[in-house]
Amino acid sequence: MAGKDGTGDDDPDYDWIYGSGSGTGSARPPRGDDPEPTRRIPVQPRPGTPPPRRPDRLPPAQQYGATPEPAGRPASPSWAPRTSRWKRPRTYVRLVVLLLVVWLAFLVAVPLFTWSKVDKVAFEPKGDRPADQPGTTYLLVGSDSRAGLSPAERRKLHTGNAASELTDTMMLLHTGDGPTTLVSIPRDSPLDIPGHGVSKVNSxxxxxxxxxxxxxxEKATGVRIDGYVEIGFGGLVGVVDAVGGIEICPKRNIRDKPSGLNVKKGCQEVDGATALxxxxxxxxxxxxxxARVQQQREVVAAVGKKVLSPWSxxxxxxxxxxxxxxxxxxxxxxGMGPWGAAQWALAMTDTPKSCTVPLAGADASWDRKRxxxxxxIIAEDRTDDITPQLCTATGLAD
Structure with a gap:
């Protein structure tokens, strides 16, 4: 600091800081030779107060939130390359979880989308009906309606008249506390059709x-029908082809010109057209x-197993x-929702008791007693009590 005379730092007013020379105005000796250099005044702690502890200094990386290296593990040098995320196990775990979520969403969304496009039809008749009964009974109808089939498709499938609309297949499926039971109704069975007299039931x-x-x-059986499912000619072909074919096991060689069937006896895989x-x-x-109702039950059971197989x-x-x-x-x-349809499909895959309605003769007339x-038994949901005499493949008494 300049003195009043501009000669430098020899102002005597600052001698208490820098120390004085040998006399007034004399040059201040070098600080190293100063007999009384500036000293740091020691701080005395207050009585009863522990001396302050010098804090440990964190490494620079940890000062900004980095995770410290585990004990015994050498720290990674700052220049080391980062590990690829595809080499981390948790990346694959997350990927598997994501794929499972997408797959489950697909399995749920597709049937819901499909159900939104399915036709729902009124099937419950007016007037007197059997009262509610235990268990659930479905009516499965295979319609020979040719609607939606082109002339070429009708020729290929040997379905004939485009205007025909009869029930080629009729089955009652009952599920409940006992074994699931499937009963075929021959289409030529003469029954009383309300308002039209006695005629073949398919009419x-x-x-x-x-x-x-x-x-x-319902009038002929006394069984209340709770659900209705209808499949057309083209429907059977489409479903069988969609599941990659089904297995049939004819017990003899069959050559049937009206249906276009020509198969050898024995179990074999067939496509939709052959299954129809x-x-x-x-x-x-x-x-x-x-004979046909037995084959129809065989086809329906085979389709059900393929539809609900894990591979499907x-x-x-x-x-x-x-x-x-x-x-x-x-x-x-x-009234049947997606869950009801799934229950029906599941029941169709396992029918321990499968037969034709008891018949009095080959003309498909019913044996009223049996x-x-x-x-x-079905109306009372006691299917465990169904005897082999009441449930035969052809409906005829053994």
Whole structure:
């Protein structure tokens, strides 16, 4: 600091800081030789106060939030390359979880989308009906309606008249506390059709639609029908092809010109067109319609097993094709939701008791006594009590 005379730092007013020289105005000796240099005044702690502890200094990386290295593990140098996320196990765990979530969403969304396009039809008749009964009974109808089939498709499938609209297949499926039971109704069975007299039961469909058919069967059996499922000719072909074919096991060589069927005996895989012909063939057999209902039950059971097989769910292409075939060829009764349809499909895959309604002869007329006993048991949900005499493959007494 300059003195008053501008000669430098020899102002005596600052001698208490820098120390003085040998006399007034004399040059200040170098600080190293100063007999009384500036000293730091020691700080005395207050009585009873511990001396301050010098804080440990954190490494620079940890000062900004970095995780310290585990004990015993050498710190990674700052220049070391970062590990790829694809080499971290948790990356693959997250990827698997994401794929499972997407897959489950696909499995749920596709049937819901399909159900939004399925036709729902009124099937419950008006007037007197059997009271509510334990268990659930479905009416499965295979309609020979050719609607939606082109002339070329009708020729290929040997379905004939485009205007025909009869119920080629009728089955009652009952589920409850006992074994699931499937009962075929021959289409030529003569029954009392309300308002039309006695006629073949399959004609009720064309005379009064689904409600009249349901009313006819409820009156004849005393069993209340809770649900309705209809599949057309093209529907069976589409579903069978969607699941990659089904297995049939004819017990003899069959060549049936009207249906276009030509197969050898023994178990074999067939496509949709052959499965349809197998379900329709009857002219080759002396018991005609009775042989056909056995084949129809065989086809329905085979389709059900394929539809609900794990591969139909695990294979996204098959799953999509199967669901895509449903809206075009299936119709369900009003009041049946996706869950009800799934329950029906599941029941169709396992029918421990499968037979034809008890018949008095090959003309498909019912044996009223045995048929009454069978349907009383079903109405009371006591299917464990169904005897082999009441439930035979052809309906005829052994």
């Amino acid at each position: 009720a469909f064309s005379k009064g639609g689904i409600p009249l058919l349901v009313q006819t069967l 012909a197998y379900a329709r063939a009857r002219k080759y057999s002396p018991i005609s319609d009775l 769910v695990a294979n996204p292409v098959r799953y999509w094709r199967l669901n895509a075939a449903v809206p075009d060829f299936f119709r369900f009764g009003e 048929a009454g006993q069978l349907f009383d």
